[in-house]
Amino acid sequence: MVYRRFLCIKDAVACINDKVDLIAVILNFSLPQTTRGTDYVCKLKIIDESHPEIPVHVFAQEIDHLPFVAAVGDIIHLSRVVMRIHEGDVYAIFNKKFSSFALYDGKDVENFQPYQVLLRYEARKHDAMIIAGLRKWLASSHVIDEPNFSLLEEINEVDLVNLVCKVRKKFRCVIRFVAVIPWRVEDFRSPDGVYRVKFTLEDPTARIHVYSYAEDGEKFFNGLSTGGLKRKLKELLGVPKSDDDGQEEIEGGARNPPWVQCCLKSHSIKRRRWIFDTKLVG
Structure with missing residues (x-):
């Protein structure tokens, strides 16, 4: 060769x-x-x-x-x-x-x-x-017409940018979901029915906390039933399952969350980040 x-x-x-x-x-x-x-x-x-x-x-x-x-x-x-x-x-x-x-x-x-x-x-x-x-x-040239993806470390840097002129910025990222609060799907909504969920996301550059809230949460969770949402959440977090039927969890097994695309928005003054324009499928 x-x-x-x-x-x-x-x-x-x-x-x-x-x-x-x-x-x-x-x-x-x-x-x-x-x-x-x-x-x-x-x-x-x-x-x-x-x-x-x-x-x-x-x-x-x-x-x-x-x-x-x-x-x-x-x-x-x-x-x-x-x-x-x-x-x-x-x-x-x-x-x-x-x-x-x-x-x-x-x-x-x-x-x-x-x-x-x-x-x-x-x-x-x-x-x-x-x-x-x-x-x-x-x-x-004009060869590039694809949407850009952002690294999580770049989203962290937005908080340091001019707080008056750059209040809100949106990002499209390739990330993994590694944690969620609350853990129980039944507790994802507040007593008045509003979604209020905190996720931890990571990519090779950083780990950050983001929220799925209110109308954005409605879109993200996509009307899934409690059972369907539990199943998708386990897939999203990479919870291991047995090889027999793929239904039973392996207690203490290592998690391997999949890489997924996700849109995030960041508010510099409130110093928070939210999932938006993203939907769980299936």
């Missing part, structure tokens, strides 16, 4: 079964998922000036070894990915044994330090020049 140090996407798609390095803009990305085995996978779509978008399938043994993209339009350096073709469609495979990556802000023209790297990643002298060129191209 040939290893080609750096190629634009146009040249890389002709190097089937070779290892290549790519630096490109992220057009889209999926939530982490488990494979049929014990690994995790996420999928990206990347683009550069030379070629339309191509998919990248990223495999990792640990979920923390997957790229956690802060926003569509950020830049990824993929090292030693393998180019493949299936039914005429070319894509790149990130191999957990030898591939690596680094993620860069797509808009910050001054910063050339990655905000996430895999341990075996090695930067090169001319990477900054390529990244600067991609940022310039991205700023003058």
